[in-house]
Amino acid sequence: MSISENLSQIEAGIAAACQKSGRSRETVQLVAVSKTKPNEAIAEAIEAGQTHFGENKVQELVAKNPVFPNHINWHLIGHLQTNKIRKALPFCSLLHTLDSVDLADKADRISAELGIRTEALIQVNIANDEAKFGFSAEETECALDHLLSRENLKIRGLMTIPAFDPDPEITRVHFANLRSLRDRLEHISGHSLSELSMGMSHDYHVAIEEGATLVRVGSSIFGSRG
Numbered sequence: 001m002s003i004s005e006n007l008s009q010i011e012a013g014i015a016a017a018c019q020k021s022g023r024s025r026e027t028v029q030l031v032a033v034s035k036t037k038p039n040e041a042i043a044e045a046i047e048a049g050q051t052h053f054g055e056n057k058v059q060e061l062v063a064k065n066p067v068f069p070n071h072i073n074w075h076l077i078g079h080l081q082t083n084k085i086r087k088a089l090p091f092c093s094l095l096h097t098l099d100s101v102d103l104a105d106k107a108d109r110i111s112a113e114l115g116i117r118t119e120a121l122i123q124v125n126i127a128n129d130e131a132k133f134g135f136s137a138e139e140t141e142c143a144l145d146h147l148l149s150r151e152n153l154k155i156r157g158l159m160t161i162p163a164f165d166p167d168p169e170i171t172r173v174h175f176a177n178l179r180s181l182r183d184r185l186e187h188i189s190g191h192s193l194s195e196l197s198m199g200m201s202h203d204y205h206v207a208i209e210e211g212a213t214l215v216r217v218g219s220s221i222f223g224s225r226g
């Protein structure tokens with residue numbers, strides 16, 4: 001199948017999941033994860049109407065962004081090392097991986113120096129997985145006031161990457177937990193955290209049922225990554 005056929009299929013899947021959960025289609029944004037894929041593949045997706053792309057490496061984000069028109073949005077979905085903040089931020093419409101207070105403080109300071117506001121999601125290690133980056137639920141709550149008061153960061157919501165499980169029903173509880181954490185944090189902070197970035201190729205439909213507003217889908221669009 002071609003990239004545009006794959007995109008149509010994902011679009012149908014997103015629409016079905018929205019309908020099943022009584023949500024309107026506009027509440028979910030598809031982020032096409034183009035990591036390791038060539039510019040030709042991205043151009044094909046843009047041709048088919050896709051406008052949001054996700055990359056996990058700064059090097060690749062910075063190389064690909066300038067090739068494409070300005071209206072294309074680039075999401076950084078991989079861990080950001082502090083020595084690459086300055087390079088990455090000008091090319092990044094949404095940083096999904098704000099995973100430490102140190103990163104937040106440095107991104108805030110560098111955004112000020114660059115004269116930009118950085119939109120970001122707090123990465124939450126919702127399942128307390130040893131191998132994953134991110135704040136635990138408790139750490140998120142403790143750091144929230146500090147993160148929300150960084151002048152040059154705009155915290156839009158939460159993101160999570162649960163450990164892979166071939167059965168999306170196993171992962172569902174982590175998505176539900178991220179959503180209820182978000183609801184609680186909104187309540188205690190009085191601040192809107194409207195975005196929930198969760199769900200990938202094999203489980204985006206379940207993530208949407210649990211409230212995802214951004215789904216990060218790679219291999220189902222561009223094929224497997226060697």
Ligand SMILES: *Cc1c(COP(=O)(O)O)cnc(C)c1O
Nearest residue numbers: 033056077200201216217218219
């Ligand atoms: C690679 C990646 C994805 C996309 O995964 P697929 O299974 O190919 O859809 C989503 N989120 C993150 C953080 C990734 O690194």
